[in-house]
Amino acid sequence: MIAGIDIGSRSMELVVLDGDKIILKRKLPTTFDPASQIKKIMDGVKVDLISATGYGRKLMTEELTGTPCTSLTEIKAYALGISHLFPEARTILDIGGQDTKAISLFKNGKVAKFEMNDRCAAGTGKFLEHLSTVFQIPIEDFGSYALEGSEPLQINSMCTVFAETEATSLMAQGKNPHDIALGLHGSIVRRTTNMLNRVGLVEPLVFAGGVANNSCVIKMLQDSLFINPLIPDEPDFAGALGAALFGRSQQKIL
Amino acid sequence: MTQPSYKEMWENLNLDIEAHDGLLEVLGKFYGDIYMSQQGRLQGMEYLDFVLSEVHGLRIKELMDAKAQGRKIIGTFCVFVPEELSLAVDAIQVGLCAGADAGTEAAETIVPRNTCALIKSFIGFKMAKICPYTESCDLIIGETTCDGKKKAYEAFGEMAPMHIMEIPQRKEASDRELWKSEVLRFKDELEKITGKKITAESLKQGIKTVNDKRRALQRLNTLRAATPTPISGRDVLLINQVSFYDDPVRFTQSINTLCDQIEERIAKNEGIVPENTPRLMLAGCPMAVPNWKLPYIIESSGAVVVSEESCIGTRNTRDLVDESGETVEEMIDAICERYMKIDCACFTPNNERLDNIKKLAEETKVDGVIHYSLMFCQPYTHETFKVEKTLAESEVPMLAIETDYSMEDVEQLKTRVEAFVEMIS
Numbered sequence: 001m002i003a004g005i006d007i008g009s010r011s012m013e014l015v016v017l018d019g020d021k022i023i024l025k026r027k028l029p030t031t032f033d034p035a036s037q038i039k040k041i042m043d044g045v046k047v048d049l050i051s052a053t054g055y056g057r058k059l060m061t062e063e064l065t066g067t068p069c070t071s072l073t074e075i076k077a078y079a080l081g082i083s084h085l086f087p088e089a090r091t092i093l094d095i096g097g098q099d100t101k102a103i104s105l106f107k108n109g110k111v112a113k114f115e116m117n118d119r120c121a122a123g124t125g126k127f128l129e130h131l132s133t134v135f136q137i138p139i140e141d142f143g144s145y146a147l148e149g150s151e152p153l154q155i156n157s158m159c160t161v162f163a164e165t166e167a168t169s170l171m172a173q174g175k176n177p178h179d180i181a182l183g184l185h186g187s188i189v190r191r192t193t194n195m196l197n198r199v200g201l202v203e204p205l206v207f208a209g210g211v212a213n214n215s216c217v218i219k220m221l222q223d224s225l226f227i228n229p230l231i232p233d234e235p236d237f238a239g240a241l242g243a244a245l246f247g248r249s250q251q252k253i254l
Numbered sequence: 255m256t257q258p259s260y261k262e263m264w265e266n267l268n269l270d271i272e273a274h275d276g277l278l279e280v281l282g283k284f285y286g287d288i289y290m291s292q293q294g295r296l297q298g299m300e301y302l303d304f305v306l307s308e309v310h311g312l313r314i315k316e317l318m319d320a321k322a323q324g325r326k327i328i329g330t331f332c333v334f335v336p337e338e339l340s341l342a343v344d345a346i347q348v349g350l351c352a353g354a355d356a357g358t359e360a361a362e363t364i365v366p367r368n369t370c371a372l373i374k375s376f377i378g379f380k381m382a383k384i385c386p387y388t389e390s391c392d393l394i395i396g397e398t399t400c401d402g403k404k405k406a407y408e409a410f411g412e413m414a415p416m417h418i419m420e421i422p423q424r425k426e427a428s429d430r431e432l433w434k435s436e437v438l439r440f441k442d443e444l445e446k447i448t449g450k451k452i453t454a455e456s457l458k459q460g461i462k463t464v465n466d467k468r469r470a471l472q473r474l475n476t477l478r479a480a481t482p483t484p485i486s487g488r489d490v491l492l493i494n495q496v497s498f499y500d501d502p503v504r505f506t507q508s509i510n511t512l513c514d515q516i517e518e519r520i521a522k523n524e525g526i527v528p529e530n531t532p533r534l535m536l537a538g539c540p541m542a543v544p545n546w547k548l549p550y551i552i553e554s555s556g557a558v559v560v561s562e563e564s565c566i567g568t569r570n571t572r573d574l575v576d577e578s579g580e581t582v583e584e585m586i587d588a589i590c591e592r593y594m595k596i597d598c599a600c601f602t603p604n605n606e607r608l609d610n611i612k613k614l615a616e617e618t619k620v621d622g623v624i625h626y627s628l629m630f631c632q633p634y635t636h637e638t639f640k641v642e643k644t645l646a647e648s649e650v651p652m653l654a655i656e657t658d659y660s661m662e663d664v665e666q667l668k669t670r671v672e673a674f675v676e677m678i679s
Contacts, residue, residue, distance in 0.1 A: 055665060075673035099669075111677040113651070116670055118663070 002251060003047040003067075004244025006077065006237075007034060007056030010097030010125060011210065013240040014041050017248060025237060030097075034059055051247025053077035053239050055098070072246050074239055075103055075114050081242030082206045083109030085232050090202040093192060093221075093229065094238070095211035097125045102195040104202065113199045122158040123191035125211045130160050131184050134167060135177060143214035146185045149178030152220075155187040163187065182216065189220040196225070205229045208238040260311045263318060267389040274384045277356065278310060281544050288550045292486055294526055296519065298512030299489055305496050309543070313499060314386045320346055321390070326448050329391035330498075331376060332399055333570045333596060334421050336589050339441055341460035341502070343448040349498030350376055350387050350394070353542030355659045357382030364409040365402075370628040371658040372542065373406045380413055387499065388414065393447055395440070397421050399600040400633055417443050423602055425594060434590045441586070457585045461575045467502045470509040471571040477516045479560045479618040482525025483533065484516045487559020488549045494566040495543045532557040532678050535618060537611055537641060538626040539634050540565035545659060548626055548667070555672045556679075561618035563611050564626075569596060572610070599633030607637065608644040615650050621678040622651045624671070629658045651678055 001023075004015045008030060016024035028041045034056045042050075042065060050069045052060035057071040078094045083105065092103040100123050103114045117123060132142040153170055157163045163184060170180045188211075196205070205227060211217055212235035222228055232238055264271055285306060305313070317327055326345040328335075331352060340347040355371070357378025365377055379385035388394070396407035396418045407418055419436045422429035445451055471494065478490050493512075497505055525531075534557050536549065541564070549559055562568065575592040579585035597607035615623060625641055627634040635656065642652045653674040657663055 055669065073669050073673040073676060075669075076676045099666075111673070114673060114677070116666070116673075118656075118666070 001047040002244050002247040003042070003045055003050045004077075004240045004242065004247055005038070005041070005050060005052050005054075005060065006074070006239035006243060007038065007052060007054040007059060008097050008210075008239075009055055009099075010129070011236065012037060012041055012054070012056070013237050014045070015237060015240040015244045016045060016047060017244045022241070025234070025240075027236070030056065035064065038064065049247045049251050051243040051250065053243040053246075070247060070250050072243060074099070075101060075111060075116075077239045077242035077246065078208060079103055079105060079109060079111045079242065080245045081238035081240070082208060082232070084241065084245055085238065086204065086206050086230055089204055089206045089230070091196065091199065091205045093196060093205060093207045093212075094209040095123075095125060095188075095192065095207075095217070096209040096239075097129075100124050100192060100195065102192070102199045104199040115195045115198050117191075117195075120159065122160060122163075123188045125209070127160045127163070127188060128184075128211065128214065128217075131164060131167060131181075134164055135181060137181075140213070142181065143185070143216035143218075146178060146181035146216040147219065149176060149180075149182035151176075151179045151182070152186045153179045153183035155180075155183040158187065158191060185214075185216045185220055188217060189224055192221070193224055201225070203227055207231050208235040210236045212236075260315070263315060264310075264386060266318075267314075267386050268383060269386060269389060270383040273382055274310070274386075277354070277384050281309075281354075282307075284544050284546070288488065288546050289492065292488070292526075295489065296485060296512060296515045298508065298515045301508045301512070302489070302492055302496055305500055306492065306543075309499070310386050314390060316501070317346060317348070317387075317390045321392075326392040327390045328444070329388060329394040331403070332395075332397045333565045334397050334399065334593060334598070335395045335419065336437060336440070336593060337502070338457065338460040338464050338575060338585075338589055339437070339444055339452065341463055342452045342456040343444045343450045344456070345392075345444060345448055346501075348387050348391075349542070350391070351379040351385035351542070352376040353495075353545035353659070354379075356384060365406050368630050369402050369406065370630045371660075372539070372628055372631075373402050375542075375659065377406060377410055380410065391415070393417055393443070395419060399598055400631070402630070402632075421598075421600060422594075423600060425601060430590065430594060433594055434586070437586060437590055437593075452582060454580060454582050454585070457582055458577075458579075461577060461579075461585060461589070463502050463506075465574045465577060467497060467506045468571045468574055470506045470513065471497060473513050474509055474516070475561065475568060475571065477513055477520065480516075480520045481533075481619070482523070482529040483527055483531065483558045483560055484519045484525060486526050486553060487534075487536070487562070488546060488553055490559070491541060491546065491549050491562065491566065492543075494562070494570070495541070497570075498566075527558045532621045532675050533560045533619060534558065534675075535561040535563060535611075535615055535620040535623045536567070536626060537563040537623055538638075539628045539631055541626075542566070547659070547661070547664070548624070548655060548657070548671075551664065551667050551671050552624065552675075555668065555675050557621075557671075557675045560620060561614050563607075563614055565598075568610070568614060569598070599637045604637065608640055611641055612644055612648055615645065615648065620650065622653065622674060624674070625652055625654045627654070627656045629656050 014026040207229035337347045352375045360381040361374040361378040576588040
């Protein structure tokens, strides 16, 4: 049995594979103490190999878990996970807590090219999370809140802090908050679209990562790209699944 | 690294001793982590370790001794300044400190914040009084390779003795004429400050010494690309960095000795990494000591750097000066011709660089190229697009990295580089 774990900035996901079958899925917030959370998420899980991805992948060691460990980047993990779920996929968009990645795939599912945001969190889940608190809306409901707007207001700044300033100025002008929220979602989508174009967007496009749960981002992506992105049932588990698949391939080699 | 015996010398150079001690401590630790931790290094690298450990000590003492004998020290920031001429007036030419975040706050009071880290660094080193090279110089040569440097030298010139060389931006006949007049102006300036005339004999020797240094580095560049890779990319980078301030004759000899050892290693089919390790080329902006961030990240991510297209790589060593000239005039022409082959991103168009990158990628059989631009470096950031397109035609994957000297983005860079290595493996 193989465990795949995706330790992201905001949440960690675990997938346990027994042969081809997923026998366990778990999700926990990463918090400020990821090492303790790793112990919690691994509680009672007995596997032959743990394969870790995400920004906390190097935390996963044999000393911590008592199990052999391997690691891979989120880019490869998403490529493996998504190709497993959608073998025909050619482009992946993964918007996570602090990173956004656009990945183009060869027909055989291997990574052809990727783009990743720089050191700042613009256009990521963090951006939405921060701004949802300004609206005092739970992050889970922020997408549907924005979809109640009708006129997306232009938000020019890509910087989370400046975007907040723009949003509060618009509020002070008495603009409809739903329209402002719609504009904020629009700014993420614009940035993401540019990234997709840089890697060369070929269909089918799969949208995954935590932000793929946001109905407004999905809708605006459809409207701006004129294509329907495929979305996995649990889009935030694609990385953990990919990690587990990588672990399985490593185990075959070992 | 601090040697008490040098304190007086540093005080005489008017260094800020406390800040300088701090710099040496960081440099020593950084060197230990990045260099001394490597396994299976060649014995010949001990010379480089020694030179680096004495970078602000023994080498500065040599410069001071030379000055006491009446020799002049010429400081530079760029591969366009012909060392041949400095040697021909018995001067010593050294590259100046520009590879670490130092005195950044002070630098930002005289240059804009959106200036590349290299420029801020040389200004910061000067303002913080922690570069013994800058302080040793009798003359510092600036050059107009980009707007950032060009304007920064105006501010720098108020603090240090400067001479600016104009570098043409195109390679037409009129540009070559301009370049020749600039080389002659540099010659006049050197003769003026040293009181020595450049003769056919002294210039011939200068050309030979610098060519020998380049030949040793060319030999190293050929050997490093063997499979399995016999020497780490970090070590070769260090050698290239040291080539800018070590004594050229001694350096050449040491590198040739090291190359003999590399040949022995190749004959035994021994590598510093397993044979199937992905091979990468670094291209783009130069990396001054101690800017080892990216090569270290690359080589800790399961890849090895086997070639380097930059001013601290093949751009500085690829072309030799023709040695057949007999008169000063003929030799000056040969020098002008050689330096106009430099494929710096300050030129427009600069298609030679694309051809050279493509050729080097083929020759050194790389699996991919990492293009490195310093943030706010317009010329190289622009060329990133063209380089990627050219490499795509040869089906060589490329990763573009834009960063500076700070460590805040190390984790993100690691993810990118590791993903790139996974992609080409």
